[in-house]
Amino acid sequence: MAELPIETYLPGLSIDCVIFGFHEMELKVLLLNMKNQEEWALPGGFIQKDQDVDIEANRILENRTGLKNIFLQQFHLFGDLTRNKAGHAKKLVETKIISDDLRPWFEQRFLSIGYYALVEYSKVQVPTPDFTSDSCEWCSLNNLPKLIMDHQQIIDRAHQVLKKELNYQPIGLNLLPQQFTMSEIQTLYETVLGKTLDRRNFRRKILSYDILVATNKQRKGGTHRAPMLYEFDEEKYTQAIQEGLKSLF
Amino acid sequence: MAELPIETYLPGLSIDCVIFGFHEMELKVLLLNMKNQEEWALPGGFIQKDQDVDIEANRILENRTGLKNIFLQQFHLFGDLTRNKAGHAKKLVETKIISDDLRPWFEQRFLSIGYYALVEYSKVQVPTPDFTSDSCEWCSLNNLPKLIMDHQQIIDRAHQVLKKELNYQPIGLNLLPQQFTMSEIQTLYETVLGKTLDRRNFRRKILSYDILVATNKQRKGGTHRAPMLYEFDEEKYTQAIQEGLKSLF
DNA sequence: TATGTTTGTGTCAATATGACGCAAACTAAA
């Protein structure tokens, strides 16, 4: 049973992270499986009294993924009364996830700050579960297990925001590996937007932004014609999204 | 000196509202002048322990503007340590704005939830100051007075968000009066975007969205050719911004 | 060597955009 230094945390406030990854043509979210429970949860944590909220979010994220300097954006504060389910703390005590001392802490009303993170799937080695959970897995966004409290809504909202931010945030840069093929980045865009795009028109447009650099390498080993590998021109990408990539797909 | 039922509020959390209005070709923000001080502040307040955050934001806003059902959007949680200035509570006590009992409450670390509101300037009759202030005024966005703490940054961020949301939120509907001329709505767009637009191209585009209804009335009394008055087709507008108005100006 | 699929590169018509021109409507000055 874990002990929490709750006296060092801001009361009534938590952080929940929606960690997006992209793998096998699908958007994935990193979820924790609560010990002895069927319900899953978003990785989250509390905020040190003497630290910036953004920094705390990064700390929580680093604990879970082992990665530093991850792309992380605050996107919403969830502050409805209904999000605090009465039985939650009781359950945590009964399943011995937390000690009885901690029960009042978990019974108080919580507001939660939603952050979304974009990580390169392959770089997250072994997702590490926290004290409340015994496993940590990537789950496909369109086939999520049952989630505690309002975590499903938090994910939905994060996905919505991601869609809207597609032209303002370096989504590709953070979700794709260093080098990638044209169809990989296209699939990413299709997945986030939830619609298919014409291959040739996509190519024309993404190239017109002048944010990609064609390497002269090819992805070998595939079962068909070897595609060319691209990289981002980070400087140009960063500059381009300042103003937003004109006109969406 | 005012008393606050601080025991009924969530500790360490506040709401700040950036209330936008549009008047005389300018974007305005409603600000409070702190008693006996040169610095101004955003209208804000605290959150009842037993109430949704969104509802509390509405309550605070209604107190200040007298308007119900105002368009109000949460846009950011400000959670840096640096935003809490040490001398602030002391000043409030010294200037007798708050009693000494309240000093610990105002000395704690505060996170603040930023909301922005869009109101029709003319509908706000007499902005009512709160207990910490003795006047309440519309200030032009590009000529703001000195503001307390990080309120200038909060406004800047709200303005940024407004710009980005222009094609996803009913900005015009909420900032303009029921009926308006083509140049009024164009000026609104120009003001929010911070750039001038071609009059004829603007007209063509805004009409192509099919969200405006031409009334057959004209604005009389002007010094030149009487312009035609338009209204929003609220249903079509609402529908159009669901997907976002394709391609910005 | 034949087959199926993916990749790279175009074309072309339909639309949308940006840069203007011009006359009608109206006020205020002459």
Add this chain to the structure above:
DNA sequence: TTTAGTTTGCGTCATATTGACACAAACATA
């Protein structure tokens, strides 16, 4: 009453962008 100065309403036109496709080269596998 006439004239000058503005604003409004309604166009045009060249250029750029979009959406819908066609086709051949490059592979792996059979």
